[in-house]
Amino acid sequence: MPYVRATDGVRLHYSESGRRSGPPVLLIQGLGADKQMWNLQRFALASKYRTIALDNRGAGRSDKPYGDYSLEQMARDAISVLDHAGVDTAHVIGASMGGAITEIIGVRHADRVRSLTLACTACMHHPWRKELLAEWASSAMENGMGSMTAEAARWVIGPRSFRRLAPAIGWMGPLAFARPPHAFAGQVAAILSIDDALADELSKIDVPTLVIVGNQDILTPRGDSEDIAQRISTAELVVISGAAHGLMIEHATTFNRVMLEFLGRAEQAFRTVGVEQHDAAATAG
Numbered sequence: 001m002p003y004v005r006a007t008d009g010v011r012l013h014y015s016e017s018g019r020r021s022g023p024p025v026l027l028i029q030g031l032g033a034d035k036q037m038w039n040l041q042r043f044a045l046a047s048k049y050r051t052i053a054l055d056n057r058g059a060g061r062s063d064k065p066y067g068d069y070s071l072e073q074m075a076r077d078a079i080s081v082l083d084h085a086g087v088d089t090a091h092v093i094g095a096s097m098g099g100a101i102t103e104i105i106g107v108r109h110a111d112r113v114r115s116l117t118l119a120c121t122a123c124m125h126h127p128w129r130k131e132l133l134a135e136w137a138s139s140a141m142e143n144g145m146g147s148m149t150a151e152a153a154r155w156v157i158g159p160r161s162f163r164r165l166a167p168a169i170g171w172m173g174p175l176a177f178a179r180p181p182h183a184f185a186g187q188v189a190a191i192l193s194i195d196d197a198l199a200d201e202l203s204k205i206d207v208p209t210l211v212i213v214g215n216q217d218i219l220t221p222r223g224d225s226e227d228i229a230q231r232i233s234t235a236e237l238v239v240i241s242g243a244a245h246g247l248m249i250e251h252a253t254t255f256n257r258v259m260l261e262f263l264g265r266a267e268q269a270f271r272t273v274g275v276e277q278h279d280a281a282a283t284a285g
Helices: 035-045 071-085 097-108 127-143 145-156 159-177 181-193 198-204 222-231 252-284
Strands: 003-005 011-018 024-028 050-055 090-095 113-119 209-214 235-240
Touching: 003 071, 011 035, 011 071, 024 035, 024 071, 024 097, 035 050, 035 252, 050 071, 071 097, 071 181, 090 097, 090 252, 097 113, 097 181, 097 198, 113 252, 127 145, 127 181, 145 181, 198 222, 209 222, 209 252, 222 235, 235 252
Parallel strands: 024 050, 024 090, 090 113, 113 209, 209 235
Antiparallel strands: 003 011, 011 050
16 A cells, blocks of 8 residues: 655555546545545445545554644645645545645645535634534543543434444544544644635635535534535535434435535536647647
């Protein structure tokens, strides 16, 4: 499985699956998750798309340096992965923190993007969410990842699923998060340090954009997604009934259907633009 060095020397891990000749899809996970959390989507994409899933710094098999992280740097990490994989442009899908990273890629690296999918994410801070994330980081550092995961589960898992999964949360926590406390706290610091000015820059995005959220998401509520969709002129908003923050797992069938339908339209639009540009160049020549 390939590794690549980020612009600051951190070693990043990623893996590829699916159809090698298919349109590239880059998958970026959120706080407390590695690339394995995309497995249900990678399976759904495999027949038509080339999927590239990375472990963000601090997660999975990527390096876990000490100190605060930066979402801007993590966006550059994703670009380094695309470079190493030999991919010029990709459909970029990000969830939660990965959605914020995807927003940055859409603004800072627009020439590398075919489309954006922003799942269960936000573009601005709420004071209550900043306090909550800071509490999670403190809990992880003081009490360990298992304790923090138990606290966070109610914010991530829908109420029906939580009742069913509650007995397993304690021992699944460290496995699901797959990172030491200092790395988790570093990613929290990255989220907390992002400037709300990013929201004002979303209007620069002009590629097809899917904004998708569950109507039971209490960590990044529907209003956050509505705000993003209003700021991006090319965005479409999809709300999945009964889904919470972990909608790509709890409601994978619906999520994957919406994702695949959107990617099909977005790839067609990308190819149409390419043909138009080719024709215009030929006419000018």
